Amino acid sequence: MESPMxxxxxxxxxxxxxAGGILLEGHRLGVAPEVVEHKGAIDLVxxxxxxxxxxxxxxxxxxxxxxxxxAEEGGQTEGQGPEGAARRxxxxxxxxxxxxxxxxxxxFCVSIALLIDxxxxxxxVHAPALDWTFSCxxxxxxxxxxxxxxxxxxxxxxxSSLLMFGCGYDRTTRPERYLAMIATFMTRTQGLRRTGSAxxxxxxCSRGQVDGYMEVNLHPWDLAAGVLIARGAGAVATDVDGxxxxxxxxRLLLGRPGVHxxxxxxxxxxxxxxxxxxxxxxR
Numbered sequence: 001m002e003s004p005m006x007x008x009x010x011x012x013x014x015x016x017x018x019a020g021g022i023l024l025e026g027h028r029l030g031v032a033p034e035v036v037e038h039k040g041a042i043d044l045v046x047x048x049x050x051x052x053x054x055x056x057x058x059x060x061x062x063x064x065x066x067x068x069x070x071a072e073e074g075g076q077t078e079g080q081g082p083e084g085a086a087r088r089x090x091x092x093x094x095x096x097x098x099x100x101x102x103x104x105x106x107x108f109c110v111s112i113a114l115l116i117d118x119x120x121x122x123x124x125v126h127a128p129a130l131d132w133t134f135s136c137x138x139x140x141x142x143x144x145x146x147x148x149x150x151x152x153x154x155x156x157x158x159x160s161s162l163l164m165f166g167c168g169y170d171r172t173t174r175p176e177r178y179l180a181m182i183a184t185f186m187t188r189t190q191g192l193r194r195t196g197s198a199x200x201x202x203x204x205c206s207r208g209q210v211d212g213y214m215e216v217n218l219h220p221w222d223l224a225a226g227v228l229i230a231r232g233a234g235a236v237a238t239d240v241d242g243x244x245x246x247x248x249x250x251r252l253l254l255g256r257p258g259v260h261x262x263x264x265x266x267x268x269x270x271x272x273x274x275x276x277x278x279x280x281x282x283r
């Protein structure tokens with residue numbers, strides 16, 4: 001039986017690959033330093049971010065004019081849907097991993113998710129330089145390059161686990177927000193890794209190549225698609241304090257069954273993210 005979200009999935013895949021083609025062009029040609037702009041001290045944007053987003057917005061306006069679009073560079077554009085209808089919001093990161101992209105590293109992607117009444121229904125993450133495409137419809141098995149991903153096996157040994165983490169753009173001005181996390185888990189795991197792309201980190205977890213991932217100070221376009229894919233493969237996703245995951249908080253604790261629980265124990269025992277909810281760290 002065909003999924004009711006099959007049309008949305010196919011269009012999302014096509015958009016991601018089209019936008020990925022734009023990014024791959026820039027990756028192969030190289031990004032001249034003079035065209036890289038700074039949204040903040042270390043927060044970059046390139047013409048390719050904007051071209052990629054413009055393409056996705058155009059395709060969404062063509063196929064789903066009633067839907068709202070929330071994207072990194074252009075913000076939110078309200079759809080024309082009737083009042084009282086299910087709220088459909090497309091969360092789009094046209095280039096997740098811009099710093100990598102600007103430096104010629106291949107760890108960047110296009111991330112597209114459809115939220116219906118706040119819940120992810122469709123997610124696609126496409127990394128053109130790696131030739132990786134992840135996709136998922138809620139309630140179905142996620143796919144990697146067209147093939148179903150196997151379910152993640154449970155594991156509870158944190159000492160043999162490889163984890164990923166991320167640090168927000170405030171890391172140069174508020175390093176203490178991240179140093180406790182790094183120090184605490186560096187001494188309790190087999191190792192820590194950081195790619196610089198939240199969507200890819202979630203997808204790498206979905207393949208079981210790492211056992212967990214944690215980060216704060218993110219945005220819904222960073223998380224919505226990747227978390228749907230990882231959850232579809234059996235990963236556990238919560239807030240960093242164990243509360244329900246909400247992409248709009250920007251906080252994520254993700255892990256394979258067993259490892260997620262061990263990560264949460266360590267976080268609670270060591271007050272790793274103590275001040276994430278008390279207003280100490282505004283956006």
